Amino acid sequence: MKRRSRIMYSPTRLSGARFHCGSHLHLLLAGVLAFLCSSVRAQVADDSTGVSVAIIAYQVGWTGTGTQNLSLSVTGLQGTQSTDLIQSPTTTTPQIMTRLAVGKTYPVTVNANGVKAATLQAVPPPGYVMEIEHIAREGYALKASQSVVNIRVRPRGRPVPERAGVATALATERTLWQVSLGTLSNGESAGAIAFIDVGAGSNISSIFSPNGLVYDPPSSEVQVTYNPSTVASPYVPGTIRQILAPQVCVDVYMGGAEVRSGDRLQTIRGDGLHIGSGYGVYSERIVVFEGV
Amino acid sequence: MSLRTFTVLVFVAAMMPVVGAAPSNKGTGAAHAANFDAALAQAHAGNLSAAEAALFRDNVQRQNTLAYDVECATKLVQLAAVLQQTYDYQNANTALQLAISTLDATSAAHQSDTPAIDRAQADELRGFVCDRYLHDPDSATAAFQRAQQLNPNSAAASDGLAKINSDKATKNRAIGGGNG
Numbered sequence: 001m002k003r004r005s006r007i008m009y010s011p012t013r014l015s016g017a018r019f020h021c022g023s024h025l026h027l028l029l030a031g032v033l034a035f036l037c038s039s040v041r042a043q044v045a046d047d048s049t050g051v052s053v054a055i056i057a058y059q060v061g062w063t064g065t066g067t068q069n070l071s072l073s074v075t076g077l078q079g080t081q082s083t084d085l086i087q088s089p090t091t092t093t094p095q096i097m098t099r100l101a102v103g104k105t106y107p108v109t110v111n112a113n114g115v116k117a118a119t120l121q122a123v124p125p126p127g128y129v130m131e132i133e134h135i136a137r138e139g140y141a142l143k144a145s146q147s148v149v150n151i152r153v154r155p156r157g158r159p160v161p162e163r164a165g166v167a168t169a170l171a172t173e174r175t176l177w178q179v180s181l182g183t184l185s186n187g188e189s190a191g192a193i194a195f196i197d198v199g200a201g202s203n204i205s206s207i208f209s210p211n212g213l214v215y216d217p218p219s220s221e222v223q224v225t226y227n228p229s230t231v232a233s234p235y236v237p238g239t240i241r242q243i244l245a246p247q248v249c250v251d252v253y254m255g256g257a258e259v260r261s262g263d264r265l266q267t268i269r270g271d272g273l274h275i276g277s278g279y280g281v282y283s284e285r286i287v288v289f290e291g292v
Numbered sequence: 293m294s295l296r297t298f299t300v301l302v303f304v305a306a307m308m309p310v311v312g313a314a315p316s317n318k319g320t321g322a323a324h325a326a327n328f329d330a331a332l333a334q335a336h337a338g339n340l341s342a343a344e345a346a347l348f349r350d351n352v353q354r355q356n357t358l359a360y361d362v363e364c365a366t367k368l369v370q371l372a373a374v375l376q377q378t379y380d381y382q383n384a385n386t387a388l389q390l391a392i393s394t395l396d397a398t399s400a401a402h403q404s405d406t407p408a409i410d411r412a413q414a415d416e417l418r419g420f421v422c423d424r425y426l427h428d429p430d431s432a433t434a435a436f437q438r439a440q441q442l443n444p445n446s447a448a449a450s451d452g453l454a455k456i457n458s459d460k461a462t463k464n465r466a467i468g469g470g471n472g
Contacts, residue, residue: 066359067352067353067359069352071321071324073321073324073325073328073370075328075329075332075374075377079325079329080324080325080328080329080332080374081321081325082321082322082324082325082328083321084320084321085320085321085324085352094321096321104377105377106377107370107373107374107377109370109373109374111324111363111366111367111370113352113353113359113363143447143448143451146420146448147366147369147370147417147420148369148370148373148424198377198378198379206379207379209379211379211380211381212379220458220459220462221462223462223463225427226427227427228426228427228428229385229388229389229426229427229428236381236382237381237382237384237385237426238376238381238384238385238425238426238427239381244463
C-alpha cells in the first residue's frame with residue numbers, strides 16, 4: 001500500500017506542530033513555517049544538485065591466474081557511470097566523476113576477477129567528508145569477493161544537532177528532514193535518521209514512507225535492526241525496523257494501535273516513526289505514515 | 293601498379309580488420325553503464341527477467357561455468373543495492389532472491405567440474421548477501437562455514453564470520469545495557 005507521512009515536529013520538543021506532507025506546495029509551506037519557528041537552525045547542506053565525487057581504484061594486485069579484470073561502477077544523481085574494464089598488468093582504473101546527494105549512502109559496485117588486492121579511493125570536494133563503509137576516510141583496501149562498497153558524503157563538522165530528538169527544519173534540498181539520535185558514549189554524534197531525496201521517485205511525497213527512511217550507524221554502539229526478507233506486509237523487507245542508540249530507541253511501527261510493555265519497551269503505539277529516550281522506555285511518535 | 297594505386301591498396305588493407313570486425317564494446321564503461329541503467333529501469337518496472345537480460349549482456353565469464361553464474365549473481369546483488377538506494381525495496385528483495393537461487397543452483401550443478409577453491413566463491417557471496425542485505429546472520433554463518441570447508445584459507449569467509457560474531461556480541465551488550 002502506498003503511504004505518505006505526517007511529521008509532528010517541534011525543534012525543541014518531540015511532538016508539536018503537525019504538517020501534512022503530500023505535495024511540493026505543502027512541503028514548501030511546512031518548511032517555511034518550521035524555519036520561522038525554529039530556535040535551532042537547520043544544519044542542512046546546500047545539496048540540491050548533490051556534490052561531485054571522484055572515484056578510482058589503484059594499486060591493483062593480480063593473482064596471475066585465470067580471468068583477471070576489474071571495473072568500478074556507481075549510480076549517482078545523473079545515472080550510472082562505469083570505468084572501462086582494466087586487465088593485468090594495469091594497476092589503476094580510470095576515474096569516475098559522479099554527483100551524489102549529501103548524507104545518502106551509495107553502493108560502489110566492484111566487478112573483479114583475479115584481483116588479490118586493490119585500494120578504492122573516493123574524494124569529495126573541499127568542505128565535505130567522505131565515509132567509506134561507515135568510517136570517515138578516502139581510501140579503502142578492497143576485500144576479496146566484496147562486490148559492493150558503501151560510500152557517503154557528509155558536511156564537515158557536526159551534520160546534525162547534538163541533542164537527541166531535535167529535528168532540523170523541513171527543507172527543499174535533497175536532505176528533506178532529519179532528526180538527531182544524540183551522541184555516542186565518546187561524545188561524537190550518533191547520526192540522524194532522515195528523509196533524503198535521491199531523485200528516483202516520481203514525486204517527492206513518495207519518499208515520506210518507511211521505505212524512505214535513511215540511517216547509517218556511525219559506530220558499533222548503535223544497533224540497527226532491519227525487516228527480514230520474509231516479513232509480512234505492511235512492513236517491507238530490508239527497511240529499517242528499529243535502532244538502538246545509546247541515548248534513544250527508534251521504532252518504525254506499522255502494526256496498528258497497541259499498548260505493549262516488556263523487553264525494555266513500554267510504549268503506546270500507533271503506525272509511524274517513534275523515538276524514545278534511553279532504550280525505548282516510553283516513546284513518542286514523531287512521524288505518522290498514512291495510507292493514500 | 294602505380295605508386296598511388298599501391299598506397300591506396302595498402303591503406304584499404306590496413307583498414308580491413310577495423311572495418312570487418314564486429315562492433316564490440318564489451319568491457320567499456322559506457323556499455324556497462326548503459327546496460328546497468330537499462331536493467332535498473334526494467335527492475336523498477338518489476339520486470340526482473342528483462343533486467344537480467346540487460347544486466348548479463350556484457351558478462352566477461354564463459355557461459356555454463358560456475359564463474360559465469362557467480363558473475364550473474366554479483367550483478368544481481370549490485371542491482372539490488374542500487375534499487376535499495378532508490379527506496380525500491382520490493383524489487384531489491386526479488387533481485388536478491390534471484391541471486392541466492394542462482395548461487396544455490398550453480399553450487400549443485402558444478403560440484404564435479406569445478407575445484408573446491410572456486411566453488412567457495414559462491415558460498416562467500418551467499419554469506420555476504422545473507423549478512424548485509426537479507427539481515428539473516430544464521431544463513432550467512434552457514435554459508436561462510438561451507439566456504440571455509442571448501443577453502444580453509446578463505447579471507448572473505450573468516451572476515452564474514454568475525455563480523456557476524458562481533459555484531460552479535462555488540463547487540464547483546466546494547467540490549468543488556470541502557471538506563472531503563
